Amino acid sequence: MGAGPIGAGMDIAHSDHTGGASPQAIADVMLQIAHIADSLGYTHGLKPSQWTALRYFAGANNSQRTVSAFADFHATTRGAASQMVEVLVGKELLVRVPVPEDRRVTQLHPTPKALELLRHDPLNDFAGVIGTLPADDQYRLAETLTSLLRGLLERRQSV
Numbered sequence: 001m002g003a004g005p006i007g008a009g010m011d012i013a014h015s016d017h018t019g020g021a022s023p024q025a026i027a028d029v030m031l032q033i034a035h036i037a038d039s040l041g042y043t044h045g046l047k048p049s050q051w052t053a054l055r056y057f058a059g060a061n062n063s064q065r066t067v068s069a070f071a072d073f074h075a076t077t078r079g080a081a082s083q084m085v086e087v088l089v090g091k092e093l094l095v096r097v098p099v100p101e102d103r104r105v106t107q108l109h110p111t112p113k114a115l116e117l118l119r120h121d122p123l124n125d126f127a128g129v130i131g132t133l134p135a136d137d138q139y140r141l142a143e144t145l146t147s148l149l150r151g152l153l154e155r156r157q158s159v
Contacts, residue, residue, distance in 0.1 A: 040122040053084050058110045065107040
């Protein structure tokens with residue numbers, strides 16, 4: 001944001017001449033939040049995208065624990081997802097498990113080492129800040145962010 005350090009120019013509640021928040025000011029603050037949240041992910045020898053992959057594979061059902069399913073979720077190519085998986089396998093955080101019913105399919109499961117690491121997930125710090133908001137604000141924030149995400153996904157699919 002061109003407004004300067006955190007705190008300066010961060011009051012978006014009255015950022016335009018009509019007394020409301022401008023969409024641009026809101027987008028700027030959301031981008032700043034995303035950058036800060038992302039920067040928290042450079043810890044324990046992992047990058048933010050690797051934390052995302054670990055969270056995904058730890059929470060996915062067995063049929064979704066594939067490179068292709070992760071690529072779809074992470075909105076990336078199969079090749080990029082495969083490279084990330086290779087790194088996590090190399091770090092002994094994911095293990096490949098062949099599917100007996102279909103030898104072409106290999107599932108990816110988090111190792112005990114990964115599950116322990118996830119106990120120190122940097123996203124917990126971000127969630128902790130959200131958790132300090134009143135419950136009604138958390139609910140409205142969740143609804144609003146879900147609507148924004150849907151809108152962005154629709155725009156991306158139409159491009």
